[in-house]
Amino acid sequence: MNRLLFRADGNAQIGMGHVMRCLALADILKADFSMRFAITDPTPAVHSLIESAGVTVVPLPDSADKAVFWGDIHHEDIVVLDGYSFDETFQRAVRARVRKLVFIDDLVKGHQVADVVINHAGGLSETNYDTAAYTKLCLGPHYALLRSDFLRPEGYGHSPSDGPIFVSLGGSDHQNTSLTVLEAIRQADATLPVRIVLGPFHPNRESVEAFKSQLPNLTILQNLSAVQMVDELQNCSLAITACSTIAYEVCAVNRPLIAIVTADNQTQLAQFLSEEKLALSVNFPTLLTRSIPVIALDKLLRLSIQSFFFSPENAAETVANQRRFFDGRSPERLRHIFQELTA
Structure with missing residues (x-):
């Protein structure tokens, strides 16, 4: 089976946005990949949340020491990065070690060298980005990183007028x-x-x-x-x-x-x-x-x-x-x- 390795952090200081986007993607791809999630010092609640999604947790000791992550990478991995410290230098280092690299973005800053960049924010176009020639951009809500339960093509019906x-x-x-x-x-x-x-x-x-x-x-x-x-x-x-x-x-x-x-x-x-x-x-x-x-x-x-x-x-x-x-x-x-x- 194809291999997928996520790298993101979530805690009281930065919130859970990066983790939740990755777990949404994991939910979408779970039938096609074996999946691991590298995360710095996860709390028991976060550890349990990731495992409940069917993803193996790979705890990292220190987010400041980015090189610690290299030991968890396999050359057949598709790696998904989501976080603000994964700049061009880090992306290049990861991409050189893996099968393909995907970057989940919401800042639209810097030069992107990942094979795929996903940003589900609306109002963006390819002209907003500075990328390598090979980079594929997936922009806007049509690539919404939401768990599959939230995504029904047939819709959810009308909201109740007397609801809370x-x-x-x-x-x-x-x-x-x-x-x-x-x-x-x-x-x-x-x-x-x-x-x-x-x-x-x-x-x-x-x-x-x-x-x-x-x-x-x-x-x-x-x-x-x-x-x-x-x-x-x-x-x-x-x-x-x-x-x-x-x-x-x-x-x-x-x-x-x-x-x-x-x-x-x-x-x-x-x-x-x-x-x-x-x-x-x-x-x-x-x-x-x-x-x-x-x-x-x-x-x-x-x-x-x-x-x-x-x-x-x-x-x-x-x-x-x-x-x-x-x-x-x-x-x-x-x-x-x-x-x-x-x-």
């Missing part, structure tokens, strides 16, 4: 933006049912638990499987998420979305969601300037939530726009790319 609000701010949520979102919902209507999914590195679950006194219909969830996440999204009337992979999962399941920039690397995706009207509102709290009145994030979110309830036609428009970009067929396209790499 779904909230998820990513794997780590350093600044506990979850509390700000819950406060905005309280300001809009404290009786609304809310189901919040906390990531494995959430800094303060106790503070979210304490908020139940202000939102009596708040349910707190954690460590959900892909199937469980799809169920939550299918049943919700509105989703409020970070501008990360979770926002793409909402778009793929076709639900009204309010998106929040929670990290600098989310700007490209946020701009795409905003320009193509895939979300009811995309808030850029880190990008406010003197020319824009500074409104607290909870107030901005409250206005967005109220707009959702008072303007259902806007929600219908965003859902229709989502379907144009997320057709559920990215696994077919990605499997074809990897079949070409093994030919």
